Amino acid sequence: MSPLAVLCVLCGLFQAPALSEVGTRGCKPRKSVPFDNGSIKLFREKGVWDYSTMLLREDLGLLFLGGREAVFVLDIRDISSKKTQVYWQVTDEKQIECTYKGKNAETECRNYIRVLHKVDDDRMYVCGTNAFSPTCGHMTYAKGRLTLEETLEEGKGKCPFDPVQRHSSIMIDGDLYSATSMNFLGSEPVVLRSSLIAIRTEFKSTWLNEPVFVHMDLVRESEGSSEGDDDKVYMFFSENAVEYDFPNKLMVSRVAARLQGGLGWSADTAEEPSLPYMIQDVFLLQHSDWRKSIFYAVFTPQSGSADLSAVCAYSVTAIGDVFSKGRYKTPVTVETSHVKWVMYSGELPVPRPGACINNAARKQGIKYSLDLPDKTLQFVRDRPLMDEAVQPLNGGPQLLKRGPMFTRIAVDRVTALDGHSYDVMFIGTENGFVQKAVNYDGEMFIIEEVQLLQHPEPIKTLRLSAVTGQLYAGSETAAVQMALSDCGRYSSCLDCVLARDPYCAWQPTAALCTAVSSTHNSNRTLIQSLIDGNASLCPSSEGVSPESYTLIPGNNIRLQCQPDSNLAEVRWFFNDQPLRPSDAKYFLYGEGIMILNASAADSGLYVCQAVERVKGRQYPRTLAAYQLQPGEGDPELPPTETPSTEAPPTKSTTETPSTTPKLLDVGPTFLALSSNEHGKLIAMQVSVALLSLLLVALLTWNVFQGNLPFLGCYGARPQTSSGPGQTQSSPPNFNSRQVPFQAKVSAERKLLVTPSNCNTSNNHFSEELTSNHNLPPGAVSSLDVFKYINDESEI
Template sequence: MKLVLCLFVCFWGNFEWIFVDSEDTPTFGSKNIPRLLTKDVISGGFDYPVHQNHTILFYHEESGDMYVGGTDFVLKLDLDGYQATKEFHLEATRDEQCQEDLCHYVITVIERIEDILFVCGTNGHSPHCWKLVSSSPSPRILEHNDGTGISPFMHTQNSLSLRVEGDLYAAAPLDADGSALQFRRKAGNRANVWMYDSWVSEPTFVSASWVKQKDDPDDEKIYVFFREKNSDHNPEADPWISRVARVCKIDEGGSKRFFQNTWTSFLKARLVCGFPEESLYFNRLQDVYVQHSEDWRDTRIYALFTSSWNATALCIYSIKTIEDIFNNSTFKGYDKATPQPRPGTCVKNSRSLPLATVNVVRDHPEMSDWVHSIHSKTPFYVSNNNYTKILVDRVQAVDQNVYNILLLATDSGKIHKILEAGSEPFIISETHIPSQSTIQSMKLDSKKKKLVVSFAEKISVVDLQSCQEYNKSCADCILARDPYCSWTASGCAPTVPEGIQNILDGQTRVCPTTVSDHTQVNRSRRDAAPPVNADLLTLPAVPMGVPFYLSCPIDSYHAVYTWEHRDQSSPCLQMHTNCLFLIPSVTPESYGSYQCVSKERDYVSVVKRYHLMQQINHPTRTDRGKASAVAAEVVCVVLGLSFALLIAR
């Protein structure tokens, strides 16, 4: 249940209610929230002259080039200078009957083959494609073609594209109403091949990926991830089922007599993400990232799912497990002997396949067995955040191990950086990108460690190596467990071989015993008091009988904060970024020293130190005014927190 907390705030006699969304107020001491709410990590970007209804980003790994496609244009981005270095302006081929507001070329596909950019768009409800020379100083169009089946008719319709060597695979509607949506090999060196109508039911295609096999290229497959309508119409059943399907790269379709230009290798299986023992599943696939590996069997699929109860789950799958299902499972609804070659097998001449093999593919393409994640019993990560997009970066740390960093985007423009630490996630940080719209597209430049995020009004570039966020001390840098950053002689900086890290468990014992004064390392043992690096702040004298409060900043939401006074320890009351210690009425026992202590893993730190003194002389009118103002402020804080706690119950 979502809570909205009410704070009653006073400012010099003026009273007002402030409503605070509890989802925006992390609770410290929990591992299920970001450790740090980051600032100033937006390293660049630019604004569009006109707001865009739809944008896509394309990253070419070989060249490191990044492109953005919008309405009537394609831009090449310079991530170092944060500007567009080249613009391709495309005019829509206007139809006389086309309404003016629809007669635009909304870019939906950008692919690159050598020095040629293959660009497709809606073209005013008449999909069109262009081949552009991307290496020349000025744009040059080589040719243009019909784009039906590659680009949708409207940008709001479902579509995807994938380049495999010289071939283009795509899913896009064949009709203007968005129907006849299929995954096809549409253009290139091989024959055009498409799907059989009954294989999918009202699909939403999410992603497609080519998994290379260096040891056997003829056995390479194209994997397609999608969700489709559930055939089970039980009111308690989820209306969607998530799937993975595959086709062979060398599939040329069937013979002229049977299944010509239709996939002969198409198979599909259900992707399971949830809690099988409780029959609780996340069935709506939202986004997929395929992390390729030198050995294709180690390729992993990171998939985001949502549920009917407004939660998001992340499940991780192994391509080997998926292949085992396709190669060994029985075919759902088929109870006869399996013909040879086995349906779905990649063969050099698909047109010569026996009729019995192709018939099984045609009538029973679904596997009986389900595909479970590598964490089988539970998802890797479950959150109340509405994640919409995922990317995964591989980062080599000081220990020479390579760690996976998951970059998850929410619908509200937040980016969560999450370390895949064994079987558990470690949520490093949350970056909020101020925006007037939701995220439309997101791409990673792993070489430059930059994340490019596209909104309706702008492009933002996030620096993933924003190590200055952890620069308070060696311990702060180590506790972050951020593979992008390590502790060096100059502070927390992008990872270098001589840097100090402890990604595995974040224990600060790896820090040197002493460093420069401004970055004093604080460590403690159970039998020792926490070291002190916070200056002692002497507060103005306070008379007895008035309320008072102390404040301490929250540096890490994974830490636990307490207030220590006269050998007593008290939990603090949390505001958004501060811990408070409330004194409803100052008594003689209230005076003296206070310490705000932070405890995280093996690290204990005194964050703030105060000394509260008693006012001995009779208070002047000015003193009484100050005391009254402080009293009013404290009473308001107390009332607000009390009311918030009452609502939370």
């Protein structure tokens, strides 16, 4: 038995004010990809929950997925394809015993798979909570069948009792290293090595004080060591700090290291006067030279008042230097009868406390930590904390972002066309998204955010396979698979280059965005610019053909234009002249523009551009163009010239409407139609006429019965709920190809109000307009002034 020495505080020691001052500018994802079953693979089994334990077997091409009372074997390339499964349910006796102890029979008193590790080629080690009676065993996979062996063993110290309690474990050379709780109440934390010689930590509050275990990983530091150093197991966790004079509980994040060939743990920590951020997950990005390996860690605030999440990176050598060269803390008793921790300045015993057993120590006959002199062991027992903190790379967080909290992280190292390697971070969030981000020379760039789950829920597990190029995520209700890159999302050269995705590059000859790894010898013809985002390398493209529609004087006309990049600024031009946000004639919002009270003077060419800025350069793209022509009742209107819509580079359209638009009159609302819809005019007119007669008859009957008194006579209050002739508080889901909307309203109540869920933060032009409140005279804030008619089925 040997003491656990607690280790260094990480990025969580940043002061909260300092994190706030860093700011989050530039941390908006460039693209937001909504939930789409066509781009992701999803697995769920009826009656099974909590898909939070994963074991990737790339050697078998399989993913072993642990859930509540079940382990599934899935195809690693398509997890929606289930190979087989084994169910491991609790017995009735165990469930009854669990309920007698005050636990819920349907939720807590079940068997949640929490440990799943590879032992050899066809065997896995598995542990479950088993109704607050943790149990472990072996599973075999052979000939397409998964079998749970009958011989089971007690899982105390290997698997948590409580399914919601955080834990960590790792299997190394047949030995299980675990960090969890040893008792039913979860009040006795333990760090355990299960092998022929079982080793565990003593229970002492100065070593483990209500810890939350997060992650364990192995670093092969013995490779290439001239001093005969040993491999190390690093453990990350948070706990209540004993070294601070704080009125309430103060959690700090720590890392501990254990010599894999030894029998004990060595220690480290640091001091900080403000509330530290809490570590949530860790990913080890391994390098062929272990000295270049990096730990990536996710942090969130321990107070609910902040909404900042951070990602920090730590060099393995920097952590090792704090252990081997750092100073220690020591407890001293002061007159106020409490213990104060200060830096130790006395003489150090030999060998150095917490140092690895190397060749020099072995020459003295010290092969294990139990062989260490009593002075060294006693020093570690009394002084488990280090005085210095491990500093993150670049001196601060790699990523700092407001919004939904980060939960998990996985990192892939990608070699780009410029020959440099870039670390691509995939970060899970509490609302079911994964954010894909890269740090380019200190500039954090979020390439995209992908919605993995249809309904918001936390990402509990992330696993990455560089072999298959896939990311696997687990949550309470499902397991999801997504590709590390989907270059097909980028429709043009400009879009592809500005994405700054190291996986993707533009292929000019094929005119598509392609994966870099699959191009082999054609790399010289590809266009990619990650550091600078230089899209001027792209060839020029053709302009957008304008869509032609008829303008009805006195109506409000809606022209649709929604950028495909959250970083783009939308600009509108009328006959080659920019529209001013201060002009009350126009109303801009997230999905387009509304021309208020249109007149004959408003006929002409409207062009919508999206402009992205990178490194001080602007890159415009034409997204849409509309040619509004006067109606037949305006012979005095002069013909309108058609300016060019060329803008380098541009986006082409898939359909060019006829230059002879038709107009459908449907009573109080008008809808402009292109010529391919002309064949439905007669049927629609008849339908509208019949519907109008029916509504008039119904209205007359209700008035006659006294159910609907005239508002003007009886002074009835206007209704606030939506109904026929009113606009709902949420806008309809417009298709990407939709004709402009025109609404006929009375002269004294012409108005357009921005839909409540418009994402104006993606449109800087509309932000400025909204902040200036540029609405026409007499505008009110209600949404029931006019109604949409999106297609013929709504008439």
